Amino acid sequence: MQLYLPIAEMSVDVFVLFLLGGGIGFLSGLFGVGGGFLLTPLLIFVGVPPAVAVATQANQVIAASVSGAISHWRRGNVDIRMGLVLLAGGFVGSSLGVVLYTVLRAVGQLDLVIALSYVFFLGTVGGLMLLESMRVILRKMHANGSSSRRKLHVHTWIHGLPLKMRFRTSKLYISAIVPFAIGAAVGVLAAILGTGGGFLMLPAMIYLLGMPTVLAVGTSLFQIVFVAANVTLLQSIHNQTVDVFLAFVLIVGGVIGAPLGSRLAGRLPGEQLRALLALIVFGVSLKLLVDLVRTPADLYLLLPQVAQ
Amino acid sequence: MTAHGLRSLGLALAVGAMSWLAPSAPARGQALVADLSNHLVAITTGFTGADILLFGAVEGPGDVVVTVRGPARDEVVRRKIHVAGLWINGAEVRFRGVPVFYALFASRPVADIVTDEIADIHQIGAENLNLRSDSPRSQEEIDTFRDALIRVKEREGLYMPETGRLSFLGRRLFRANLTFPGNVPTGSYTVEVLLIRDGAVVSAQTTPLYISQAGISADVYEFAHRQAALYGLLAIIVAVGSGWIAGAVFRKV
Numbered sequence: 001m002q003l004y005l006p007i008a009e010m011s012v013d014v015f016v017l018f019l020l021g022g023g024i025g026f027l028s029g030l031f032g033v034g035g036g037f038l039l040t041p042l043l044i045f046v047g048v049p050p051a052v053a054v055a056t057q058a059n060q061v062i063a064a065s066v067s068g069a070i071s072h073w074r075r076g077n078v079d080i081r082m083g084l085v086l087l088a089g090g091f092v093g094s095s096l097g098v099v100l101y102t103v104l105r106a107v108g109q110l111d112l113v114i115a116l117s118y119v120f121f122l123g124t125v126g127g128l129m130l131l132e133s134m135r136v137i138l139r140k141m142h143a144n145g146s147s148s149r150r151k152l153h154v155h156t157w158i159h160g161l162p163l164k165m166r167f168r169t170s171k172l173y174i175s176a177i178v179p180f181a182i183g184a185a186v187g188v189l190a191a192i193l194g195t196g197g198g199f200l201m202l203p204a205m206i207y208l209l210g211m212p213t214v215l216a217v218g219t220s221l222f223q224i225v226f227v228a229a230n231v232t233l234l235q236s237i238h239n240q241t242v243d244v245f246l247a248f249v250l251i252v253g254g255v256i257g258a259p260l261g262s263r264l265a266g267r268l269p270g271e272q273l274r275a276l277l278a279l280i281v282f283g284v285s286l287k288l289l290v291d292l293v294r295t296p297a298d299l300y301l302l303l304p305q306v307a308q
Numbered sequence: 309m310t311a312h313g314l315r316s317l318g319l320a321l322a323v324g325a326m327s328w329l330a331p332s333a334p335a336r337g338q339a340l341v342a343d344l345s346n347h348l349v350a351i352t353t354g355f356t357g358a359d360i361l362l363f364g365a366v367e368g369p370g371d372v373v374v375t376v377r378g379p380a381r382d383e384v385v386r387r388k389i390h391v392a393g394l395w396i397n398g399a400e401v402r403f404r405g406v407p408v409f410y411a412l413f414a415s416r417p418v419a420d421i422v423t424d425e426i427a428d429i430h431q432i433g434a435e436n437l438n439l440r441s442d443s444p445r446s447q448e449e450i451d452t453f454r455d456a457l458i459r460v461k462e463r464e465g466l467y468m469p470e471t472g473r474l475s476f477l478g479r480r481l482f483r484a485n486l487t488f489p490g491n492v493p494t495g496s497y498t499v500e501v502l503l504i505r506d507g508a509v510v511s512a513q514t515t516p517l518y519i520s521q522a523g524i525s526a527d528v529y530e531f532a533h534r535q536a537a538l539y540g541l542l543a544i545i546v547a548v549g550s551g552w553i554a555g556a557v558f559r560k561v
Contacts, residue, residue: 002490004355006525007532011356047491059543066551071558112396141477229544236540240532245353245525255554289376292394293438298463300456303384303400 021253029261038197077218093187126282133275378409499553
């Protein structure tokens with residue numbers, strides 16, 4: 001069945017969009033990433049104008065993250081306190097990011113910066129996670145699992161910072177500056193890349209803050225809801241590029257996929273879950289790198305129409 | 309009755325039908341009359357593209373050429389360059405007056421009908437479109453960018469790569485099927501019909517065609533542009549609501 005999208009101004013196959021939304025929703029529930037970093041390129045591939053794809057995926061991410069966050073919350077997997085501190089940083093960071101975005105666009109190499117950032121961050125994050133998971137899985141195989149238990153407390157310079165806060169749910173007692181800074185850094189990147197930034201936030205929570213994977217997933221989803229809502233509102237006001245028809249079809253697919261994903265997340269062991277996410281993230285970065293390096297079929301391209 | 313008489317009768321009938329459909333077109337003393345089956349393409353939620361019938365009649369011999377041009381806008385063409393192993397954006401050329409849509413129909417191959425000069429004046433064929441550029445680059449280089457622009461537009465399905473068929477029914481009546489894809493941009497289109505005899509344009513007629521959103525699509529578009537903040541808030545509410553409902557439903561299942 002075909003549906004005409006009023007903002008994208010094109011006709012699309014509803015079934016294809018539905019499957020897309022469902023698949024991304026499933027990943028979002030499973031890993032706690034919004035899935036925007038996968039959805040945006042896929043929408044562009046289907047023919048949706050890039051500006052509409054970036055803005056509309058934020059709207060779909062809200063729905064997928066809300067249902068994911070609720071099911072994680074019911075299982076006690078959301079650290080609200082941590083989420084709020086990350087969020088505070090996120091709002092500061094994304095505001096800075098929007099300024100940076102405008103500067104880069106004026107210089108004329110915005111898409112190169114976006115592509116290179118994706119390759120760098122996805123590649124680094126994916127690669128590190130992959131190595132880590134491999135090590136854990138291998139160690140477990142050799143030592144019969146007894147030594148795989150994570151140390152509860154490793155003392156680093158991070159613990160010397162002031163403004164210490166107790167995060168009961170995560171069993172952490174750390175400086176609030178750390179999650180705030182992580183939130184801000186991810187916020188800057190999220191604004192430039194046009195995604196919720198979950199794929200960066202999640203590893204930061206697991207490896208820098210030392211949160212348990214399941215809690216990190218739930219908390220990440222919780223804060224993504226707010227970040228994505230902020231993006232949806234700003235894009236609607238400044239660019240009029242949020243297509244509610246497109247978003248709705250993706251949402252219907254997404255809200256069905258997300259709970260299935262989060263249910264599976266409860267059954268899979270943490271390290272396997274991380275290895276799987278690492279593979280996906282790493283794969284996407286490789287694909288983007290190949291696109292940058294390979295000689296394009298047509299050396300000429302049209303600059304996408306920017307609103308106004 | 310002679311063959312000539314029959315022909316006149318046919319023409320009279322055709323012109324009669326024409327004047328009923330397009331009362332504004334003068335029926336007498338005109339070498340060419342043409343009209344569209346519909347002057348408004350309404351894009352509703354189920355829109356997948358549209359077919360419009362162009363029909364008309366000519367007096368005397370000749371060939372008919374039809375161009376369909378969408379509203380004009382600026383386009384920027386960029387060339388990728390190879391820097392440190394990466395393909396990045398290099399030189400760019402801006403073109404003004406680029407129609408968002410272009411299609412050409414002719415009763416015979418255009419090269420056999422018109423001279424290069426006529427093709428250029430009447431913008432027959434995408435390569436003859438009147439695209440302006442104030443780029444300081446050499447004409448040769450600008451032409452390369454121009455060819456690329458047309459190539460991309462053809463790939464997007466908005467410029468027809470082949471000349472469409474315009475068929476004659478008998479010697480007087482002609483028709484052509486104008487096809488618009490599902491991603492056709494909205495706006496005011498121009499359909500130019502030319503009667504060409506011995507390489508010269510003997511008669512021409514321009515007919516407007518409007519492509520616009522209608523119904524719910526149009527309402528959504530209007531809403532998004534007129535009350536952007538409210539639109540954004542509603543989009544968020546719908547998303548949160550759907551996520552919430554789905555969460556509640558899945559708890560029960």
